Amino acid sequence: MxxxxxxxxxxxxxxxxRITGLLQKRQFNIESISVGRTEHEGTSRITFVVxxxxxxxxxxxxxxxxxxxxxxxVSDITDKxxxxxxxxxxxxxxxxxxxxxxxxxIEPFRAxxxxxxxxxxxxxxxxxxxxxxxxxxxxxPYGIKDIARTGVTAFLRGQQPQxxxxxxxxxxxx
Amino acid sequence: xxxxxxxxxxxxxxxxxxxxxxxxxxxxVADVKTLFGYPGGAVLPIFDALYKKKHxxxxxxxxxxxxxxxxxxxxxxxxxxxxxxxxxxGPGATNLVTGIADAMIDSxxxxxxxxxxxxxxIGTDAFQEADIIxxxxxxxxxxxxxxxxxxxPRIVKEAFHIATTGRPGxxxxxxxxxxxxxxxxxxxxxxFHLPGYQPTVKPNPLQVKKLKEALLxxxxxxxxxxxxxxxxxxxxxxxxxxxxxxxPVVNTLLGLGTFPGEHELFLGMGGMHGTYAANMAIYExxxxxxxxxxxxxxxxxxxDHFAPSAIVAHIDIDPAEIGKNVxxxxxxxxxxxYALKEMKKQINQTPDxxxxxxxxxxxxxxxxxxxxxxxQAMIGQWVIDKVYQETKGEAIVSTDVGQxxxxxxxxxxxxxxNRWVTSGGLGTMGFGFPSAIGAQLAAPDDLVIAxxxxxxxxxxxxxxxxxxxxxxxxxxxxxxNAALGMxxxxxxxxxSERYSESIFSIQPxxxxxxxxxxxxxxxxxxxxxxEQQLPDLLAHDGxxxxxxxxxxxxxxxxxxxxxxxxxxxxxxxx
Numbered sequence: 131m132x133x134x135x136x137x138x139x140x141x142x143x144x145x146x147x148r149i150t151g152l153l154q155k156r157q158f159n160i161e162s163i164s165v166g167r168t169e170h171e172g173t174s175r176i177t178f179v180v181x182x183x184x185x186x187x188x189x190x191x192x193x194x195x196x197x198x199x200x201x202x203x204v205s206d207i208t209d210k211x212x213x214x215x216x217x218x219x220x221x222x223x224x225x226x227x228x229x230x231x232x233x234x235x236i237e238p239f240r241a242x243x244x245x246x247x248x249x250x251x252x253x254x255x256x257x258x259x260x261x262x263x264x265x266x267x268x269x270x271p272y273g274i275k276d277i278a279r280t281g282v283t284a285f286l287r288g289q290q291p292q293x294x295x296x297x298x299x300x301x302x303x304x
Numbered sequence: 305x306x307x308x309x310x311x312x313x314x315x316x317x318x319x320x321x322x323x324x325x326x327x328x329x330x331x332x333v334a335d336v337k338t339l340f341g342y343p344g345g346a347v348l349p350i351f352d353a354l355y356k357k358k359h360x361x362x363x364x365x366x367x368x369x370x371x372x373x374x375x376x377x378x379x380x381x382x383x384x385x386x387x388x389x390x391x392x393x394g395p396g397a398t399n400l401v402t403g404i405a406d407a408m409i410d411s412x413x414x415x416x417x418x419x420x421x422x423x424x425x426i427g428t429d430a431f432q433e434a435d436i437i438x439x440x441x442x443x444x445x446x447x448x449x450x451x452x453x454x455x456x457p458r459i460v461k462e463a464f465h466i467a468t469t470g471r472p473g474x475x476x477x478x479x480x481x482x483x484x485x486x487x488x489x490x491x492x493x494x495x496f497h498l499p500g501y502q503p504t505v506k507p508n509p510l511q512v513k514k515l516k517e518a519l520l521x522x523x524x525x526x527x528x529x530x531x532x533x534x535x536x537x538x539x540x541x542x543x544x545x546x547x548x549x550x551x552p553v554v555n556t557l558l559g560l561g562t563f564p565g566e567h568e569l570f571l572g573m574g575g576m577h578g579t580y581a582a583n584m585a586i587y588e589x590x591x592x593x594x595x596x597x598x599x600x601x602x603x604x605x606x607x608d609h610f611a612p613s614a615i616v617a618h619i620d621i622d623p624a625e626i627g628k629n630v631x632x633x634x635x636x637x638x639x640x641x642y643a644l645k646e647m648k649k650q651i652n653q654t655p656d657x658x659x660x661x662x663x664x665x666x667x668x669x670x671x672x673x674x675x676x677x678x679x680q681a682m683i684g685q686w687v688i689d690k691v692y693q694e695t696k697g698e699a700i701v702s703t704d705v706g707q708x709x710x711x712x713x714x715x716x717x718x719x720x721x722n723r724w725v726t727s728g729g730l731g732t733m734g735f736g737f738p739s740a741i742g743a744q745l746a747a748p749d750d751l752v753i754a755x756x757x758x759x760x761x762x763x764x765x766x767x768x769x770x771x772x773x774x775x776x777x778x779x780x781x782x783x784x785n786a787a788l789g790m791x792x793x794x795x796x797x798x799x800s801e802r803y804s805e806s807i808f809s810i811q812p813x814x815x816x817x818x819x820x821x822x823x824x825x826x827x828x829x830x831x832x833x834x835e836q837q838l839p840d841l842l843a844h845d846g847x848x849x850x851x852x853x854x855x856x857x858x859x860x861x862x863x864x865x866x867x868x869x870x871x872x873x874x875x876x877x878x
Contacts, residue, residue, distance in 0.1 A: 140500060144441065147441060148441055155442050190624065190628060193628075196623075197622070197624050199445075199501045200500055201500050202499055202500045
């Protein structure tokens with residue numbers, strides 16, 4: 131099962147290596163990983179999507195991450211109300227005749243054209259992973275030359291539903 | 305301009321302080337007395353600074369860095385203090401890797417300093433450069449590379465804190481040569497703040513209450529005590545708790561000594577080569593109280609058959625160990641001493657477990673450990689049993705890995721904790737002899753016996769140099785079967801007697817070898833000679849090496865075959 135885990139870490143040398151090494155050592159597969167600074171100087175947030183077999187394994191991932199000295203807080207936010215986004219840059223084969231047709235395809239995705247050359251077109255799209263996947267599928271027939279994806283980054287929504295109302299937990303990836 | 309005589313005098317006596325001087329000061333602040341160091345290019349400034357303060361340290365020069373670190377592990381195990389190691393960059397550092405991994409898996413507090421090439425050439429594949437931070441990240445509790453001299457005192461203080469608190473472990477500090485060599489200010493702050501490292505020491509009383517309730521409705525409880533009891537110095541509390549409620553106790557391999565080996569409530573070691581009584585108690589129990597053990601696979605055997613009808617309570621300072629291997633119903637995160645104190649406070653009256661005790665005592669009586677000592681030749685079990693009887697369970701025993709290790713665990717019944725030095729998790733051959741040296745340094749007035757195999761001893765025997773050099777009266781007993789006994793046993797049992805590379809075709813003359821290092825060496829082949837000579841040899845005022853020739857065909861029993869459950873022991877009776 132896929133889980134979204136966020137970790138706040140101290141910006142110390144080698145911290146990313148510690149975390150990816152740990153996941154590799156315990157045989158947890160990383161689906162995607164994204165890292166960036168947070169509102170506090172000296173701390174970064176890492177968001178990863180991991181593929182784990184069961185809840186026992188999942189518990190091990192979070193506990194092992196928590197054991198790291200440079201890891202400040204680990205949360206599995208998969209079942210919480212969250213905002214999760216990723217950004218993708220997609221370069222496709224295109225010529226002048228096709229441009230307006232492609233514009234028509236990407237518009238409902240609120241994607242935008244960010245670069246044009248004689249025979250290529252580069253598109254930027256932001257959103258949930260499924261949305262990104264859907265757009266890529268639609269663009270595939272035109273000939274995809276290159277894709278760059280950031281991986282998911284996520285955090286909790288400002289308001290969490292009350293536990294009693296939380297009958298069907300919001301999950302992005304399940 | 306010519307300096308005045310006075311000014312010249314000043315520059316001579318007040319050589320500027322360097323990073324290395326700062327490091328030595330930090331070691332003094334950390335109350336380090338014994339140092340296991342091996343010099344080399346990148347640590348020349350550190351050893352030079354040490355030279356100036358050598359009256360403050362007991363420096364031990366092993367003949368290989370692996371010897372240094374295993375000695376530091378033995379020192380840590382017996383003294384309860386962190387073992388401190390210094391090695392140079394590149395090969396010096398990589399030679400420590402086995403010992404670091406060993407200390408990590410057995411939770412031994414070490415602070416390891418490695419030299420590194422100058423910062424200006426890090427990353428250029430410079431002479432004797434190795435990425436020791438990258439190499440040791442998975443096998444240290446934490447590691448550091450010092451990039452600024454001003455960070456050094458803080459990092460050293462942090463390292464000792466991390467190594468010795470929570471679940472202990474090795475911490476490595478990599479020091480580039482320029483950091484050690486360059487001049488620096490007299491003083492830097494060493495205050496630290498580790499928001500990501502706050503071990504839970506005091507257990508949640510509500511969890512202990514759950515344990516109490518489980519105990520009140522239990523009929524067949526058993527305590528499994530591991531090395532966590534030793535690290536928490538909670539042996540007395542454990543004994544008091546078990547005695548108050550009359551609950552039988554099983555030890556893990558590394559927990560041996562935390563409960564007296566001859567105690568009525570003691571069922572022996574559990575696991576692959578544990579006693580039948582211990583394993584059957586775990587199999588049949590309805591409440592397994594694990595205190596400071598990590599449910600290692602050599603203890604549990606096949607997990608499907610491990611304590612199948614038990615409520616499992618697990619007290620551990622490392623939350624990641626709880627639920628890792630065995631499904632746990634009552635997790636108690638905390639230090640074993642605090643947990644046992646809380647248990648004492650909360651739990652007064654418990655049911656009478658008399659029937660259960662009688663049941664497991666019957667196992668103890670019906671299935672004792674056994675061996676058959678022939679008249680003419682010696683076997684390993686008998687040798688170790690004799691050593692136990694002669695020393696009344698009071699010696700510090702260090703072992704290597706293999707058959708002799710298991711026999712030592714079975715037949716040497718420790719009276720007290722911190723007397724048993726063995727490589728449990730990693731199973732490191734070559735550990736037992738250097739670790740005995742460290743143990744002797746930690747307890748100079750105690751009898752330290754290294755029980756080793758002829759295979760493992762040959763991996764680190766160069767440390768015989770230290771014995772005479774430091775006049776350390778370590779008694780080395782080689783349980784010599786001219787084979788890698790445990791490998792041979794597995795090949796006999798599980799590989800149709802195909803003894804692939806496990807039997808030595810030639811052996812050195814261990815007596816001559818001892819003599820070459822000016823150590824008294826004795827070869828003993830008959831049980832009579834062994835019995836007669838052992839008291840004198842153990843009483844000898846100096847190091848002794850005993851080459852005890854034993855039969856090759858002996859196997860360690862009883863045994864849980866790989867993949868089998870804890871109740872499926874073989875070789876339980878003669």
